Amino acid sequence: MADKFGPIFRIRLGTTHQTLVVSSSEIAKECFTTNDKVLATRPKSLASQIIGFNYTILAVAPYGPYLREIRKILFQELLSSSRIELLRPTRESHVRKSIKQTFAHWLKNKDAAAAAVGGGGVTVEMKQWFGRLIMNLTISLIFGEQEVEEEESKVHEGIRRMMELFAEPVVADFFPWLRWLDIGGHEKAMKQTAMEMDSFAQRCIEEHRRKRNSFNAKEEDFMGIMLSLFDGASNQSLPNGYDTDVVIKSTCLSILIGAAETSIVTLTWALCLILNNYNVLERIQDELNTHVGKQRCVEESDLSQLIYLQAVIKETLRLYSPAPLLVPHEAMEDCTIEGYHIQKGTQILFNIAKIHRDPKVWVEPDKFKPERFLTSHKDIDVKGNNFELIPFSSGRRICPGVSLGLQTMQLTLASLFHSFDTRRLSNEPIEMTESSGVTNIKATPLQALLIPRLASNLYG
Template structure:
């Protein structure tokens, strides 16, 4: 009897205790965090969109702060109806671009890709498809291969010389403080236009000026929010807004300019004229990129439908022009800005140039390999200021796993290169401009900038959708910076204590305030006249 009374007492107590333990285990927030994918709190229907549109910080900064709180390596978001995976870690980026490279080989269906990307035919926005593979192959072989870049090196030589000469003229005319953004972007545009269409394109002065403004506007519009990207069911409302109309207007004007150049080239070829024979010395070895792409179109599309051929050629021509001009000139401006704010680094680079370059001659492409500090400062500036702080979005075309979490097909992948490049887990003193980290015994001396092996530094992306123009961009950047430092001493304008390094809005990482500098010609500037 006593035994039964004891059991009657302890059995309910034990049951209650067991139930409490189970409830505590189930409700343990640490357990829930371990079993749940990393994501910030969201709202029904709109998901996490408020995290991204509230506040004044730029998107890559907001995503960085969210990753610190809810990541840090990867983070899942639901932006309206669109599932997203944000990667802020080298190991996770490597997994996306190696193990899952094929899974993330496509691009999301966004308004910027449809309108500014010419219905997703611009290679940077094209889905993973035969068109993308054939287009990239044509661009690589006909313009971006090592042999073609070497054959066209004289264009980079001539245009960078013109830049130094122009700056020298301005200084001699009394304009000591010079705004560098316009001058450098004009140089980059001239380089790529001559590579694509020969010197003839440069004589279309008004069209070149218009195209430059349109490209800059396109990169600003590319960073705008479009409702239909996140809520496709109400995308029709975008037709009443200004952003979509502006995108269509910019794309239509760019299309008209490129179409007019193609028509002129085709007309001259039909008349039996050498496309480059205009009374001037023919440029380069053989045909230019426009000639080559026309030949590819004639071979692959043998019918007489010029509309189909033009639909193949225009996106490839614009891919090369747009992809080179904005991102390369943005990088040049950030590099100069960092050097102006770090005069010890500027002086060290000039001393290296002075020691390696014989008096009385100009710097050539072949000299860059002998200038390791120059290469290091370029890497360091691209680390701190990647032209694309968020790599061009990818989209998964099949289910996969990243960091042990399931990622369904149709997920938009955002890689925050800006965050990875500034993460103290991977970089010592990450916010400091220290080119020495890439030299000798420096902590980052082993890192490659091309995204092939090391994913702590990926300014040009990685994997099969990496930037195909990396070698071209680096050759322009290295030669231009070397010649500017060789030809001039650089100082912050007298009315400023330092260069403002505030970042501006847009798809690429422009400076909010264009850089200006006080130029003092050196004797070597005469070598570039």
């Protein structure tokens, strides 16, 4: 549609949604700068109400005092540079644990692997590998270490259902008078999923409060910090009408959904692209050999020197942004965009997939060329400052966990390629079919051959 109608066009979705589609970086810049505040709210939907915890999940919360207060708390208390640095040992330990488990799997199966076509490599399903690692790590950062092993699988499944339900075209959103029919059973599914996720988060709150009362435990995870803010001496206040427990649960789930899902999606596509381009893999490993060597493990302090790996992640986010359409915005009042009068209530969709492959900005836009971020586009970042590349959005609604997500993804890929020589199962390229939905996770499994490349004592 963007090819046919141009970089800005309007469509109507049902009887309720007048929708503007933006498909160029220049118009996106106008939206996120000149009109940033006007477009800072979200359209209401059945999913936002039910699985968005009555619009308290940050990604779907309307713009106003509540959103501003919670984002301020996030940036000051939970996602500040000092807090991210404080949690570095947790990230490193989880990544090393996954590497250690994979090495143990190789040890157990190395004889069979040596006789196989893979020449000593064990086959690992990498979508699951990334999923387990990132989910374990993220739950640990948010809810505490003790919850990880027991809850990881069910929570990951719940998040996937939430993302799928957010993406469902629910009839009631387009024709509200048909809501009572619950065509497709979406409302029932949303209520069930919301109940399961709420139950998990409530158990975590109760466990945190029990430990604080019993042991005077030091609060290090995100939920513990929020409980200290709202239950402790500081007694952080909320705008009228908001329940403290609901806000704590929804905020923690907001971070979990945003951090875990986008990281898993990006890591999966990055590995696909790298395995289809062995020259990129060789250059990553050369960089690791130079700056880390083979006598120790990768540490987060090494990441600033891994410039090429950073370029690989940027190029992955360009080609396979976790959300090909950003979460919709809504105009809070009449405004002008690209000279057009936009009415209050109009929904704005940012066509990221098109913006990131604009041939006027990107030479050979459909090709995987990380080198572009070392030369022609070396000054472009993904933190909302350059509108040619906005995988995490920009302006007032930019994802608050960008820095934490990038750190985690860089450490995971660096550790994987430093520890294992990673290969395709055959000479055929990795299949690249995307799934539909809010996030574009790879539709099919991702199997790879992993062969240890370090001394065995480094996997301990």
